[in-house]
Amino acid sequence: MSSPVTVGILYPGHAAEDDYPSTEARLTPKSGSPPVRLPVTITTIGVDEHTPEALLETGSHSRLSEGAGRLLAEHTVDSVMWACTSGSFVFGWQGAHEQAEQLAQATARPASSTSLAFARAVEALGVQNVAVAASYPQTLAAHFRQFLRAGGIDVVNFQARGVFTAAAVGQMARADLLAMIREVDVPAAQAMLVPDTAMHSLTWVADLEQSLGKPVLTANQVTIWEGMRIAGVEHPGLPGLGVLFSPPNGA
Numbered sequence: 562m563s564s565p566v567t568v569g570i571l572y573p574g575h576a577a578e579d580d581y582p583s584t585e586a587r588l589t590p591k592s593g594s595p596p597v598r599l600p601v602t603i604t605t606i607g608v609d610e611h612t613p614e615a616l617l618e619t620g621s622h623s624r625l626s627e628g629a630g631r632l633l634a635e636h637t638v639d640s641v642m643w644a645c646t647s648g649s650f651v652f653g654w655q656g657a658h659e660q661a662e663q664l665a666q667a668t669a670r671p672a673s674s675t676s677l678a679f680a681r682a683v684e685a686l687g688v689q690n691v692a693v694a695a696s697y698p699q700t701l702a703a704h705f706r707q708f709l710r711a712g713g714i715d716v717v718n719f720q721a722r723g724v725f726t727a728a729a730v731g732q733m734a735r736a737d738l739l740a741m742i743r744e745v746d747v748p749a750a751q752a753m754l755v756p757d758t759a760m761h762s763l764t765w766v767a768d769l770e771q772s773l774g775k776p777v778l779t780a781n782q783v784t785i786w787e788g789m790r791i792a793g794v795e796h797p798g799l800p801g802l803g804v805l806f807s808p809p810n811g812a
Contacts, residue, residue, distance in 0.1 A: 563595035568788030569638035569670070570601045571628045573619050573645045574609055576731030576759035580781045581644075584763045584802075591798030591806075597789055600636040601644075604628035609726045611697045613651050613704060620648030620660060626667045633668060639792035641665070641672040644784045646756040647697060649674035651704050654711035671791035675758055675780050676705070678787030680712040682778050682805055683752065692718040692750035694742045696730045696757045699723065705756050720745040727759035735765050739772060752776040758784060766803040776804040 572578045581599040588597065604625060607618040618624070625643060632638065641664060643649055649657045657676050665672035673681075683691060691709070693716055695702040702721035709716055722741060724730050738760065742753050752775055755762065762769075762779035769777040786805055789797040799806045 565596040565598050566789055566792045566794055567598040567600065567636065567638045568785060568792060569632045569636055569641045570599055570644045570784070570788070571604050571625060571632060571641065572601050572758065573604050573648055574606045574727060575603065576727040577761045577781065578603065580761055580763045581785075584785070588799050588801070591800060594794060594796065594798035597785065597797075597799065599785065600632070600638070602628050602632035602635070609728055611647065611701050611725050611727070613701055616647045616651040616701065620645060620652060622660070622663050625660070625664055629664060629668045638670060640788045641668050641670045642678070642784050642788040643672070643674040644758045644781070646675040646679070646705065646758055646780045647701055649676035650708040650756075651701070653704075654708055657708065673787050673791050675756070675784045675787075676708055678783035679754060679756060679778060680709070680714065681790070682783045682786060683714050683754075686752055686776055686805065688751035688776070690715045690717045690749055691752050691754050692716070692745050692747055693754045693756065694720055694722070694745045696722045696724045696733070696741075696760060698725060717749040718745050718747045727757075730757050730759035731761065733760055735768070738762065738765065739769065742769060742773060742777065746773055750775070752778060755779045763802065767801050770803050778805060
């Protein structure tokens with residue numbers, strides 16, 4: 562078995578951070594892919610609100626660099642992921658790239674964010690048209706739609722659920738998530754995007770894909786994938802995490 566790859570997770574506050582250690586504990590990598598370690602460091606937030614103003618503060622470089630310092634003091638990592646979709650896309654396409662670059666400079670490690678992970682995962686799947694089931698209020702969710710469009714991704718259907726806090730999203734059950742994605746799914750969508758790391762999702766990805774009959778990309782799922790990818794794993798392969806983690810040609 563290959564040596565483990567360690568993806569350091571910077572996670573804002575408390576909601577679904579347990580998705581990462583529980584997933585690490587149950588996963589056995591597919592052939593050709595190394596095991597993954599997912600240490601989580603909680604970053605500070607101002608207030609738990611799904612508003613652009615709050616998320617700009619949550620994703621500020623001062624908060625990320627402080628959390629990264631604590632992460633690196635406790636763990637040796639191969640890459641660093643800012644595991645917050647809204648706290649990255651709210652900065653816009655260029656701003657999200659600059660945020661990741663600053664984090665990479667601060668940690669001397671490859672770094673990225675969940676928003677950038679969504680864009681790169683869509684590209685990796687080779688799809689163009691997506692539907693988006695967002696838990697956020699409309700005002701914040703609109704920033705994600707703009708972010709995807711800036712990345713050349715066509716959003717053919719979009720829904721904002723209107724949940725105001727990350728803590729409330731963290732309480733959503735599998736049935737809630739399934740109902741949400743079914744409501745927004747349309748035949749023209751080649752994949753479904755579910756952008757909120759506050760939402761538990763990792764144990765349900767395979768079920769969600771089976772229900773829709775198409776790839777489903779969730780925030781915590783793409784965060785792991787991107788972290789492994791920027792750490793040098795060309796084709797991350799992990800069971801139960803959907804088409805995105807399936808090795809090419811079924812290898």
